Structure formats: structure tokens, C-alpha cells
Amino acid sequence: MQDPFTGRPTRLEGRRLPDAAGRNGLQDDHRRRLEALARLSEIAAECGVAADPDRDLVTLPEDELSLLELGDPLWAAFGRAIRAWRSEVPLMRLEDFGFPEGADNPLEEANPRMQRIGGGVEAWAFASEDSGAVYKFYLPIEGEAKRVGSAFAFGPGDETQLNAAARPGEYRELLLKLWLIDALEGMPTEVIAVTPEGVLVAKQALGQVLPQGDDMSSRLPDGLIEIPSRFLRADRDHPRLFFLDGSPHLVADLHARNFVRAEDGRLRVIDLVAAPWPADRTGGDASIRTWMERVRMDPRAPALPESPDSEL
Numbered sequence: 001m002q003d004p005f006t007g008r009p010t011r012l013e014g015r016r017l018p019d020a021a022g023r024n025g026l027q028d029d030h031r032r033r034l035e036a037l038a039r040l041s042e043i044a045a046e047c048g049v050a051a052d053p054d055r056d057l058v059t060l061p062e063d064e065l066s067l068l069e070l071g072d073p074l075w076a077a078f079g080r081a082i083r084a085w086r087s088e089v090p091l092m093r094l095e096d097f098g099f100p101e102g103a104d105n106p107l108e109e110a111n112p113r114m115q116r117i118g119g120g121v122e123a124w125a126f127a128s129e130d131s132g133a134v135y136k137f138y139l140p141i142e143g144e145a146k147r148v149g150s151a152f153a154f155g156p157g158d159e160t161q162l163n164a165a166a167r168p169g170e171y172r173e174l175l176l177k178l179w180l181i182d183a184l185e186g187m188p189t190e191v192i193a194v195t196p197e198g199v200l201v202a203k204q205a206l207g208q209v210l211p212q213g214d215d216m217s218s219r220l221p222d223g224l225i226e227i228p229s230r231f232l233r234a235d236r237d238h239p240r241l242f243f244l245d246g247s248p249h250l251v252a253d254l255h256a257r258n259f260v261r262a263e264d265g266r267l268r269v270i271d272l273v274a275a276p277w278p279a280d281r282t283g284g285d286a287s288i289r290t291w292m293e294r295v296r297m298d299p300r301a302p303a304l305p306e307s308p309d310s311e312l
Contacts, residue, residue, distance in 0.1 A: 003203070004130035005097050005113075006090060006192050014132030015206045015263040018188050026188055030179035031245075033088045033191060037172055040081040047078050053170045055146035055198050062086045089200075092193040097135065097201070107137060118209075122149050122271075127206065135192075138200040141168045148200060149174035152250055152275035157233050161285055164234040164250055166273050171200065177274050178202055180251060183244050184221040186269035187260060204270060207260025214256035219267055224251065225299045231288055236273050241295065248277035248292060 003010040011022045018026065040057050044050075051057040060082050068075040098113030099106035107116075107124050114126035114135065123138040141147045147168035157163035169177075171194075178189050193201040217238060224240035227250075232239060236252035243249070253273040262268045282288040294301035 003192060004128070005135075006092065008090070008192070010131075010190060010192070010203065012131070012133050012188055012190055012203050012205050017205055017262060017264060023182070023185075023188065026182050026190065027179070029088075029190065030175065030182060034172060034175050034179070036081075036085045036088045037175065040085045041172075043074075043078045043081045047074055049078075053146050054172055055140065055148070055170075057085075058089070058171045058194055058200075059091065059196055059198055060085075061091060089191055089194050092195060092201070094137075094195055094197075094199065096193075097137075107139075123202075132206060134204045134206050136202045136204065138174060138202065140198040144168045146198065148198065149177065150273050151177070152234070152252070152273060154275070154278040154281055160230055160233045161288060162232040162278070162281060164232060164236075164239065164252070164275070166236055166253075173275070174200060176249075176276075177272060180242065180244060180249065180274050181269055181272065184223060184242065184251070184269055186221065187262060205262065207262045207268060207270070210256045210259050210261065210267070212256055216254055216256055216259065219259075220254055221269060223299065224254075225295050228291070228302075231282075231291070241277065241292075243296060248279075248296075250275050250277055 001010050001013055002008065011018045011025060037054070037058070041051065041054060044057055062083050064082060065075055065079040069079040094106045095101045098111040100109045103109045111126070113129050115129070116124060117127045117134070118125040123136045126135050128135055138148050148171055149169040150166045151169035151173040152164040153167045155163050155165070175191065178191060181187065181189050187204045187207055190203045191200065192203050220238060220240065224242055227239055227241050234250070234252050238254040239250060239252040241248055242251045251272055251274045253271070254269065258269055258271040259267050260270055
């Protein structure tokens with residue numbers, strides 16, 4: 001299949017879910033995308049190009065360094081890294097997705113190829129007339145220096161070892177979140193483009209929205225591990241631990257609005273807030289360290305071998 005907007009291969013169309021091979025392919029895509037951005041950031045730093053946050057790198061055109069590449073092998077390597085990144089996330093215009101050219105706020109204007117179906121602080125969601133899938137446009141956050149989406153920041157807690165509070169994120173953190181959604185067998189998700197203004201475009205299979213306020217505490221995805229309250233408090237619903245490629249991550253914001261019912265009848269997550277687990281902050285705490293070692297082997301292991309978590 002080809003995506004009707006990008007012309008590139010796609011695994012998603014309408015409500016249809018990809019098979020196991022397609023799911024594995026999505027995982028590989030997420031992994032490769034983050035590796036390409038990490039390599040781009042690394043070579044940019046070697047060239048003395050500062051990019052913190054990373055939006056300036058994410059939106060670099062393929063020919064940005066065409067003249068500099070001719071005379072310096074390091075800048076030539078930088079140019080190759082840009083093109084490798086662009087092969088993973090092409091640079092496209094909002095007009096390519098049917099939005100009007102020259103409008104002050106194109107996403108707010110009528111679009112003959114898409115119908116808006118939702119949106120929040122991070123992204124606006126549209127249903128495509130062409131493919132039947134959902135396209136999410138993650139907008140740079142106004143008032144923040146080139147930030148997008150959200151992630152967790154960690155600090156010491158008053159009654160717990162850690163406190164996690166959501167904050168504006170970076171593009172690599174948004175890409176990680178979208179990978180986590182797929183890793184949790186959520187609605188399959190592709191990252192298909194970024195615009196020169198920094199709008200990241202993701203595509204998801206279409207699902208049925210759940211009633212707001214539904215209790216999700218007993219309906220969360222498999223693989224999530226409850227975190228003892230003595231270890232962490234978070235400002236988002238249902239904070240859980242999840243091992244992605246063997247590395248621990250905090251995953252939360254798992255309320256009903258962030259789930260849909262897929263065509264196979266299963267509830268699948270469509271959004272969340274996440275961050276890598278802050279091992280630098282917890283490595284010195286023996287109780288957290290030993291708990292982490294146990295749940296890596298057995299997700300149902302309690303915080304202490306002799307005590308259920310409800311008693312801690």
C-alpha cells in the first residue's frame with residue numbers, strides 16, 4: 001500500500017490492523033528512526049552545531065550542507081546523516097495534507113481531504129477521506145523554546161523516592177512515546193513526516209472512542225508493571241513500569257480518552273506520557289534496585305520478597 005499523502009509505503013489503512021510481520025516492521029521503523037536522529041545529533045555536535053532542544057536538527061533539509069560537504073569529510077558525514085534522517089522522516093508541507101496555503105492557522109481551516117475528529121494540547125487528529133486512517137499533527141508548543149509533545153521530568157518526592165511531573169518534550173521523546181504505543185500493542189502507529197514549521201505527522205489505525213471517565217485500572221495493556229507508591233508519585237493516571245528493548249521506562253496518562261476499541265474488539269492505547277526510568281537517581285537505592293531486578297524477570301514480583309505492594 002502507498003500512503004495517499006506521502007506516496008511512500010504504509011502498513012496502515014482505515015481500521016485494519018497489521019499482521020505480526022507488519023507489527024514487527026513498525027517496531028523496526030521506530031527503532032531505526034531514533035537511531036538516525038541520535039546519529040544526526042552526534043555528528044552535529046562533532047561539527048559544533050548545537051541543537052538543544054532537537055527541533056532544528058529534525059527539520060533540516062537534505063541539501064542544507066551541500067557546499068560545506070565538498071571540502072570537509074566531517075561535514076560530508078553530517079550531510080549523510082541528514083539524508084539518512086530524511087529517508088526516515090521526510091520533510092513535507094501542511095499543504096501536502098490538504099490544508100490551505102497561506103492561512104494563518106492552516107489546521108483550523110476546512111480541508112477537503114480530512115475531517116477533524118479530535119485534538120488536545122499536544123496534537124490535532126484528523127480522519128482521512130482517502131485512507132480512512134487517523135493522522136495526528138503534533139504541534140510545537142507555543143511559549144516553549146521549540147518543544148513538542150510531553151515527557152516526564154523527575155525529582156525527589158516528599159513522601160516517595162521520586163516524583164514525576166509532565167513537562168514539554170523534545171522530538172526524540174515524542175518518537176520514543178510513539179514507539180512505546182506500538183510496543184504495548186496499542187493502535188499501530190507510523191511517523192510519516194515533519195513540516196518545516198516543526199509539526200510532526202503520525203498515522204494511526206482508526207478505532208472506536210471509549211466513553212470518557214471509564215475506569216481503566218483493570219484494563220491496562222499487558223506488560224505494564226505497577227510501581228509501589230513508596231517509590232514514585234506521578235501527576236498522570238496509572239503510572240507503570242515497562243521494559244522496552246530491555247530498558248525500563250515510566251509510562252502513564254492511561255485514562256479512557258487515550259484508548260480506543262480496535263476492529264478486533266480489543267482496547268488499545270493511542271496516547272500516553274513516558275520517559276526512560278531515571279537510573280541515575282535510583283541506582284543508589286537498594287530497595288528500588290532489587291525490585292527492578294526482580295520485576296525484570298517476573299513482572300508480578302512485589303517490592304519486597306516478603307511483602308505485597310499493598311502493605312508498603
